[in-house]
Amino acid sequence: MDELKQTAAIATSGLKAQTERLRTIAQNMANADSMAERQGEDPYRRRVVTFKSVMDREVGAEMVRTGRVREDMSAFTRKYDPSHPGADAEGYVLAPNVNPMVEMMDMREAQRSYEANLNVITATREMTRNTLELLRS
């Protein structure tokens, strides 16, 4: 496998990893209001994607993979809503530990990384095309 092909493979692994991350962010955002259903139960817990770099023997380069999707163990927030079925004696419901601002920032970051990887693929394609042009001249 020549280097330009390897480059494309590595950048593609980056794209895949960022897509996975974006998927998890979407899941968090969608569940931002999934409160505890009954008293004593836990609401939705925020999920976090982990990245690790893995040596791919077939490609012969360090690719990026998503590791296990872990749960964010930070404390839940409490919301005052006595009419909710999950409310405790004081009228508070446990709400998910999802902060929409944090998720938005994370999303932007994923988007930027995705674009960077896409640019790598574009540059590599141009280099390959120029190499092929040699045959035509």
Added chain:
Amino acid sequence: MAKMRLDWSAQRQKVLSENIANADTPNYRSHDLKSLNFKNLAMSEASKVAMVRTDAGHLAPGIPEPGPYREVTERFPYESAADGNEVVLEEQMSALSDTKNQYNLSIELVKKHLNMIKIATRAGR
């Protein structure tokens, strides 16, 4: 020399793409190739030592062959994130486009060279 530069920029493109793909991996340190100047070239030619397989039963080294040009880890990164990641995306992007331009330059040189050969062969007729 143009061919060497082609090889070098292709390999550098690979290294840079590793950096960019791993831009969010904790504790990842960015790599780069040594710049292609005469001194480094002479050094790398002299220091190329490989183990010889004298018997078919000998095992080949398990790690894939690194390219002919030396890879170095950035020792003084411009900044590092809280999770220990040292990839500066902007720096990598500029290096990437720089490498692309150098590659295209070398391609043009090779093209010119081929053209000259073509002219020479035509002159014989």
